[in-house]
Amino acid sequence: METLRTPEERFADIPDFPYQPHYCEVDDDEDGQLRIAWIEAGPAHADPVLMLHGEPTWSFLYRKMIPILVAAGHRVICPDLVGFGRSDKPTRQEDHTYARHVEWLRTLAFDVLDLRRVTLVAQDWGGLLGLRLAAEHPERFGRIVVANTGLPTGDFNMPEVWWRFREAIQNAPHVEVSAFVASGCQRPLSPQVRAAYDAPFPDDTFSAGPRAMPGLVPTSPDDPATEANRRAWAALSENPTPMLVAFSDGDPITGAMARIFREHMRGAQGIEHPTIHGAGHFLQEDAGEELARHLVDFLG
Numbered sequence: 001m002e003t004l005r006t007p008e009e010r011f012a013d014i015p016d017f018p019y020q021p022h023y024c025e026v027d028d029d030e031d032g033q034l035r036i037a038w039i040e041a042g043p044a045h046a047d048p049v050l051m052l053h054g055e056p057t058w059s060f061l062y063r064k065m066i067p068i069l070v071a072a073g074h075r076v077i078c079p080d081l082v083g084f085g086r087s088d089k090p091t092r093q094e095d096h097t098y099a100r101h102v103e104w105l106r107t108l109a110f111d112v113l114d115l116r117r118v119t120l121v122a123q124d125w126g127g128l129l130g131l132r133l134a135a136e137h138p139e140r141f142g143r144i145v146v147a148n149t150g151l152p153t154g155d156f157n158m159p160e161v162w163w164r165f166r167e168a169i170q171n172a173p174h175v176e177v178s179a180f181v182a183s184g185c186q187r188p189l190s191p192q193v194r195a196a197y198d199a200p201f202p203d204d205t206f207s208a209g210p211r212a213m214p215g216l217v218p219t220s221p222d223d224p225a226t227e228a229n230r231r232a233w234a235a236l237s238e239n240p241t242p243m244l245v246a247f248s249d250g251d252p253i254t255g256a257m258a259r260i261f262r263e264h265m266r267g268a269q270g271i272e273h274p275t276i277h278g279a280g281h282f283l284q285e286d287a288g289e290e291l292a293r294h295l296v297d298f299l300g
Contacts, residue, residue, distance in 0.1 A: 001028040001095050003088040004206050005035065010199045011086065015192045017063045021086050026107045028090075029100050036108050037086035038079040041066050046075040047117040047142065049295070050109060053078070054124020054149070056169070056177045056210035057282065058085030060196050061123075064288030065295070072296045077115070079108055081125065083209020085200050093212035098225040101125075101216075102132050109133065110140065119143040119299060123284065124254075125213055127151060134241070135232035144243040144267065145295060148281055150257040151236075153229045154218035161252045166214035175207040184281035186250050193285075236265060243267035244298045246291060248279035271298075 019039035028034045039059055049069055053061045059078035066076050080087040082104050083096060090096060109115050118141045122130035127149025134141045152158070169180060178194035189197075201207050218225045243265050247258035258275075262268050274294045279286035 001030045001032050001034070002091045003028075003034060004091055005088055006086060006200050006202065006206060008086075010202060013192075014060060014196045014199065015190075017060050017196070019066070023086075024108060024112045026104055026112075029103070034082055034090075034104065035088045036079060036082060036104065038077055038108065040075065040077050042070040042075040043073060044075060046073055047119065048113075048115045049074050049076050049119045049121060049299070050115060050130070051076060051078045051121040052105075052123070052126025052130045053081065053084070054126045054128075055213040056084070056175070056180055057124075057197065058200055060085070061282065061284045062288070065284060065292035068289060068292035069295060072299070074119075074296075074299060077113065079105065080200075081105070081129070081209070083212070089200075089206050089209055091205060091208055093208045093215070096209060096212035096216060098128070098216045098218075099228075101129055105129050106133055106137070110137065116140055117142040119145065119295075121145045121147065121295065122149050123147045124149055124281070128217070131236060132228065132232050135235040135239070138235070138239055138241065141241055143298065144241055145246060145298065146243065146257075146261050147246045147276075147291065148248055148251045148254045148283055150254050151229050151232055152218050153233065154220040154223045154226045158217070158219055159253060159256075162214075165253070166217075169214060170211050174204050175201065175210050177201055177207075177210060180210075181282060181285070184253075185285050186278060186280040187286050189285070236267075239265075239267055241267045242271060242298075244271060244294070245273040246276060246294050248276040248281070248283040248286070250279055251281045251283070253281055
C-alpha cells in the first residue's frame with residue numbers, strides 16, 4: 001500500500017495542543033505496515049477514556065476536553081485514524097474500507113495498548129468504528145458515550161445535508177478540511193484553529209482519507225458493512241454497559257439518532273442524558289468544555 005506521512009514540522013504551531021505523539025506500526029492488509037499516531041494524558045494507572053474523532057478531523061478536536069478529564073483523574077487516549085492527523089495516509093481512496101479501519105483501530109486499542117475497562121467517547125466516524133469495537137469486544141468496555149454519531153446499516157435514508165457534504169468533499173478540486181469543519185460548527189474558528197485542521201494535509205495527495213470516508217458509510221442494505229453493523233446494533237441494544245447519549249441541539253446530520261440511542265439501547269436506560277445547546281456537528285469544537293463536564297459526571 002502506498003502511503004504518505006505528514007512532515008512533523010506541519011504540527012509545530014498547533015495551538016493548545018502540547019501533547020507529544022506516540023506511534024506504532026500495524027499491518028496494512030497488503031503485507032505492509034502503517035504507522036498510527038495517538039496522544040495520551042493523565043495517570044497511566046487510571047482506566048482509559050478512548051476518544052475517537054471522525055471525518056475530516058483529528059485528535060486536535062478533543063483539545064478542550066482533555067485537560068478537564070485529566071484534572072478529574074482520568075487517563076485519556078486520542079488516536080488519529082489512518083488517513084488523518086499524524087497517522088499514515090494511504091494515497092488511494094480504494095485503500096480505505098470500513099473493515100480495514102475497524103481492524104486498524106482494534107489492533108491499536110487491544111493488541112498494542114491492551115486497553116481494558118474502556119470508556120468509549122465516539123463522535124462521527126468515531127462512532128461508526130468505536131461502536132463496532134464495543135459490540136464485538138464488550139468485555140473490554142466499561143462505559144460508552146455517543147455524541148453526534150450513529151451506526152448506519154443502509155436500511156434508512158441519510159439526510160439530504162449529508163449527501164451534499166459527501167458530494168462536495170468527493171468532488172472538490174482541493175479538499176480544504178478547515179472549511180468543512182467550520183461548516184459543521186456554530187461558532188467561528190480562529191485562523192490558528194483552521195490552520196491546525198489543515199495541518200495534516202500539505203496538499204491534495206494527502207487527502208484520500210477525507211475523500212473516501214463518506215463513500216464507506218452504508219447507504220443501502222447490500223453495502224459490504226451492513227451485516228456487521230446490523231449485528232453490532234443487535235448486540236449493543238442488549239448490552240447493559242452504561243451508555244451516555246450526549247448530542248448537540250444543532251446537528252442536522254446525526255441529530256435524529258439521539259432519540260434512537262436513548263430509547264433502544266439497554267445501557268442508556270435510567271440515565272439522565274444531556275443535550276449540548278448551541279453546538280453543531282463538531283460539538284467538541286463548539287462546546288468541548290461542557291461535554292467534558294458531562295463526561296466527568298458520568299464517570300463519577
